[in-house]
Amino acid sequence: MRMRRIGAAAVLALVFVAACDGLPGKPKESDRPLSPWQVKSFTVLFSGNCAGCHGAGGRFGAAYELANPTFQALVDDAALTGIVSQGMAGTAMPPFAHKYGGFLTDAQIGILVDGMRRRWRVGAAPPNAPPLAGGGGDPARGAQVFARSCAPCHGADGEGSPKAPGSIVDPSYLTLVSDDAIRTLIVAGRTDLGHPDWRGYPPGQPLSAQQVADVVAWMAAKRPRFVPGSYARNP
Amino acid sequence: MSLRQIARDVGAWLDHRLGLSGPIIEAAEHPVPRSSASWWYVFGSAAFAVMVLQFITGLCLATVYAPSADRAWQSLLYLNYDQPLGWFIRAMHGWGSNFMIGLVCIHMAQVFLFGAYKYPRELTWVAGVVLLLATLGMAFTGQVLRFDQDAYWGLGIGAAIAGRTPFIGGRVVKMILGGPIIAGETLSRFFTLHVFVIPGLLIAFVGLHLFLVLRLGINEWPMPGRLVKRDTYLAQYHELVSKDGEPFFPFAAQKDLVFIGLIIAALVVTAAVMGPIGPNGEPDPAIIETVPRPDFFFLWLFSVFALLPPWTETFLMLTGPVAAIGLLFLVPFISGTGEKSYRRRPVSVMILVLSFMTIGILIYLGTYSPWSPHMEAWSSVPTPVDYVSGRTPLELQGAVLIQAKQCRNCHALGGQGGMRGPALDRTATRLTPDQIVRQIVQGGGNMPAYGRNLTPAEVNAIVAFLATMHPAHQPPARLAARPQRPEQTDASP
Numbered sequence: 001m002r003m004r005r006i007g008a009a010a011v012l013a014l015v016f017v018a019a020c021d022g023l024p025g026k027p028k029e030s031d032r033p034l035s036p037w038q039v040k041s042f043t044v045l046f047s048g049n050c051a052g053c054h055g056a057g058g059r060f061g062a063a064y065e066l067a068n069p070t071f072q073a074l075v076d077d078a079a080l081t082g083i084v085s086q087g088m089a090g091t092a093m094p095p096f097a098h099k100y101g102g103f104l105t106d107a108q109i110g111i112l113v114d115g116m117r118r119r120w121r122v123g124a125a126p127p128n129a130p131p132l133a134g135g136g137g138d139p140a141r142g143a144q145v146f147a148r149s150c151a152p153c154h155g156a157d158g159e160g161s162p163k164a165p166g167s168i169v170d171p172s173y174l175t176l177v178s179d180d181a182i183r184t185l186i187v188a189g190r191t192d193l194g195h196p197d198w199r200g201y202p203p204g205q206p207l208s209a210q211q212v213a214d215v216v217a218w219m220a221a222k223r224p225r226f227v228p229g230s231y232a233r234n235p
Numbered sequence: 236m237s238l239r240q241i242a243r244d245v246g247a248w249l250d251h252r253l254g255l256s257g258p259i260i261e262a263a264e265h266p267v268p269r270s271s272a273s274w275w276y277v278f279g280s281a282a283f284a285v286m287v288l289q290f291i292t293g294l295c296l297a298t299v300y301a302p303s304a305d306r307a308w309q310s311l312l313y314l315n316y317d318q319p320l321g322w323f324i325r326a327m328h329g330w331g332s333n334f335m336i337g338l339v340c341i342h343m344a345q346v347f348l349f350g351a352y353k354y355p356r357e358l359t360w361v362a363g364v365v366l367l368l369a370t371l372g373m374a375f376t377g378q379v380l381r382f383d384q385d386a387y388w389g390l391g392i393g394a395a396i397a398g399r400t401p402f403i404g405g406r407v408v409k410m411i412l413g414g415p416i417i418a419g420e421t422l423s424r425f426f427t428l429h430v431f432v433i434p435g436l437l438i439a440f441v442g443l444h445l446f447l448v449l450r451l452g453i454n455e456w457p458m459p460g461r462l463v464k465r466d467t468y469l470a471q472y473h474e475l476v477s478k479d480g481e482p483f484f485p486f487a488a489q490k491d492l493v494f495i496g497l498i499i500a501a502l503v504v505t506a507a508v509m510g511p512i513g514p515n516g517e518p519d520p521a522i523i524e525t526v527p528r529p530d531f532f533f534l535w536l537f538s539v540f541a542l543l544p545p546w547t548e549t550f551l552m553l554t555g556p557v558a559a560i561g562l563l564f565l566v567p568f569i570s571g572t573g574e575k576s577y578r579r580r581p582v583s584v585m586i587l588v589l590s591f592m593t594i595g596i597l598i599y600l601g602t603y604s605p606w607s608p609h610m611e612a613w614s615s616v617p618t619p620v621d622y623v624s625g626r627t628p629l630e631l632q633g634a635v636l637i638q639a640k641q642c643r644n645c646h647a648l649g650g651q652g653g654m655r656g657p658a659l660d661r662t663a664t665r666l667t668p669d670q671i672v673r674q675i676v677q678g679g680g681n682m683p684a685y686g687r688n689l690t691p692a693e694v695n696a697i698v699a700f701l702a703t704m705h706p707a708h709q710p711p712a713r714l715a716a717r718p719q720r721p722e723q724t725d726a727s728p
Contacts, residue, residue, distance in 0.1 A: 025510030027315045027322050033383070033516045036524045052614040053638045060620040062634030092632075092639035103524070166627020172699075173629040175692035176636075193624060231676050231686035231694075 037105050042115030045108055049096060058120060059192040063092070064184065070197050071188035072121035074132050080113050090178030130187050130198055130209035133180055135217075137210070142218025145211045149201050158219075174223040183216050262449055263488075266480030268472075270456030272487035275349070277494035278342035283441065284495040285335045285502070289373075290434065292328040300380070302426035304419050304518075307382035311514045326506035329381075329513075332374050334502050336532050339370050344587055347566070350575030351454035353463045357567035359447040364563045365440045369433050371532070376429035378530050382422060383514035388527035390417055390425075392540075399549045452476060453487070457575035464572060524611070534601030535594045541606050605654035612643040612652040619649035626703065633700025636693050640685075656682055663705040667712050671698045 039045060047056065055061025065071070085097035085106075096102035097109055104112075146158070150168075155161040158169040167173065186207070189197035199206040207215075250256045299318060301310040314321035343363065346352055352360035375393070379386050394412055398404040405415075413420025455475055481487065516525055529537050543551055570583075577584050609616075618634050626634065637643060637659070645655040652658075666674065675694055678684035689697075705711045 023323075023507045023510075025322070025326055025507050027510055029316065032312065032316060033514065035517055035519070035522060048611065048615045050614070051617050052612070052643070053618075053635055055620075055623070056617045060617075060623050062618045062623055062631055062638060092635045094639060160627065165625075166629060168628050170629050172692040172695035173632055175690070176632045176696055177628075228691055230688065230690055 036103065037108070039108065040111060042111055045104070045112050046115065049104065050112070053092070055192070058116070064181070065190045065192045066116055067120045068188055068191055069120060069122045070126070070129075070191075071132075071184065072117060073123055073125045074129055074188060077113055077117065079132070080116065081109060084109050084112060088178060088181065091181050092176070126199075128206070128208075130183075130207065130212040132184050132187055134183070134209070134213055135179070137213030137215070137217030137220075139214070139218045139221040141211075142214035142216070142221075145207065145215050146218055149205075149207060149211075150215065152201065158222075169219065169222045171222075171224045174219065175227055179216050179220050182219055183212060186212055186215060263484040264482040265449060265452075266476045267453045267483045267487050268455040268475055269479045269481050271453045272481065272490060273456065274490060274494070275345055276453065276487070277491050278338050278345060280491040281495050281498045282335055282338035282342055285331055285338060285498065286437065286441070288499065288502070289328060289331045289335060292324050292331060293430070293434075295324045296328055297430060302380070302422050304382070304417075304422050307380070307422055308514055308517055311381065311383075315511055315514075322511045323506060325511035326509065327502065328377075329511055330505045330509065331502055332377055333531070334498065334505075336370060336374060338498070339367055343367060344591070346454075347583065347587060348577045349454060349457050350463070350577075350580070350583075352567040353573070353575060354465055354468055354567075354571050356447070356451055356454065357571060359444060359451065360567045361564055362440050362444040362447065364560070366437065366444060367563075368560065369437045369440065372433045373429060373437070374530065374532055376425045376433065378533075379425045380422070380429055381513050382518050384516045384518055384522070384525045385513065385527045385529065387417060387518035387520065388525075389529050389533075390421070396540075396552050400553060453483075454575075457577070459574070459576040459578045461575070462573055463575060526607075526610075528601070528604075531598060531602075535597035538597040538601040538604070541604065542600075603654065607653075608644040608655050609653040610644055612647075613638050613641040616643055616648075616651045622648065622700075622704075626700070629696050630700045630703055633696035633698070636689075636697050637700065640689065640693070640697075642697075645682075659701060659704055661705060661709075662701045663703065663711040664709050665712055666701075667714050668698050668702045669714070670712075671701050 039048075046058075050058070050066070051061070053061055053063035054066045055063075058067030059065050083093065084104075085095060085102075086100050087093045087095035094102065096104045098105060146154075147156070150158070153161060153164040154168050155164075159167045185195060187198045189195045189200060198212060296314070299310060299314055299321065301307055311325070314325050316322070346360065346363065375389075379390050390412075394408045394417070397411055398408045400407050409415060411421075411424070412418070413424050452472060455472065512530075516522060528534070539555075540548070540552065574580055618638060622634060623631065637646075637648070642659070643652040645653040647654060647658040648660060650658070662671065672694055674682065675689065675697060676684065676686035685694075702711065
């Protein structure tokens, strides 16, 4: 009788010890603390470094929509890596690579770029798409392109309309965005906020590479020549 | 011969030589007042039981733990992830520490409330205060032995406080850390304190505490109007015990045993469900992406230090603890006689309630530490979607800059972000665009001036965005001196 009781207790103890692996308190391998440079998860890296400005899931952020499939189809790995590493001149995008003053290793930037491409590049680049970088536009021709393709929403002089409120030729706005940022917005659009890409307006008449360059030049010409650095009285 | 018979014979053989059974039985069966066999009197024995459990789990951990700066953290990871059931022993020890502090505090509050520290039990209270300090000392040294980022910075703060002592500060720091910085010898010192010195102190004072409880008897249930007088109390107590007494074992002890069982079961379940406490990141002072926090029992001190006006800091940090501990020791000498019942001691009840409320609120504040910026908010907390859609290009740039210039680290949007400054969701109801410009450029009211760090275009964008921050049903603020057309204040340059 006693031996049976001891045996039962031993079996119970064994069951308990065996069940310990499934207890909710047992630390999982994924709980292991990592130093900042050891983080290798795209989700963790993106939500910790990018989501603040670009939005959770790369959409509906204050800054550009990274999950835009047209943008992802047109940009290449090198350009994306360059922007993440070194930041984007003339915009609020800061550098993230260690060697440019950021907090991420090159490997982590690689994981970010790779992860964005994997998730959001759904197809090949559309034919005849204007490039995301370039120059050589003519402001005078740009005014004509603007009147045809942009003014219906942004107003005849770019000061906005009920359809798209707010000026796009506001000197402060133009000071805060670079030509490349404007070009990206015109070419790839913002699907989350309803801005069409280069094919969007008027329907059936996509902008050519030259026309995009011209509109960008027209806007750039309205940018203030002198930009004060700060409010400091004795800079 | 049955097993039971053998055991009985061995016991009799030993007792014939040691002669211990008599005193043990006498102690176990000493009479206690019938009224003391209450569920209110179980916390001390439960704290004792958890302490014994801490000794056992601590012993198990000490067989694996490496008390050296370069291997301590690794050995904790080994316990958590590789050693079979190592995580469970760590969880039992970590949560056991929390349980013990909780039980000691409740026990102390009960003793205070029931006037049990009064004549002739003053020394029992004094030993109890030493035990409280030793328990907190175990908790602090234990937190240091969990050598992670919290431990590293907690120790740094402790050393910095000690370093403020006039004249001998440097020497004190050197004695605590085993050198001018946190290095190899630091951990050896804290290991010695945690494993040898303070446990020795605990055993000695628990012995004294229990000896006094046995010698002086367990406090009777306090009755309003039954006053403690030095010349009559002992006779009254003996009369009470002889008339209405019961043997401690099993009459009173059965409640203790049931409660101890419940506490141990609760501890096992907590450990199994919540798992081990830490370690968090590697204790590398070069890693600044960390938000170090002391364990909860020191969070209230963390809050006090954060909230003290800077000019009082050194004085209060050095005198406050001495005064508080001194006051605790003096309690039985301040009110050693008189009423025991809490029904007739409103000041004592108020002191107790106020102390618990103060410490509770400070712990709550320490958990959120609204005075500390939330350093990752700018890059990890997205702008609420409602604040992004339908905004003009300039306003959208303002929203970007509120992230990129790290405004969110101090100012929340949509309930997320730092709490050091006011939330920005209704800024436009409080300030006109001109006032927002002034606030950003010149700062004020605990906000630094950003005029040198922002360009006029950046300020215009931020202000354009903030000017939209008012609910649809509530108009934006306007200048009282300019009552008409509030929307036409000169926000645009």
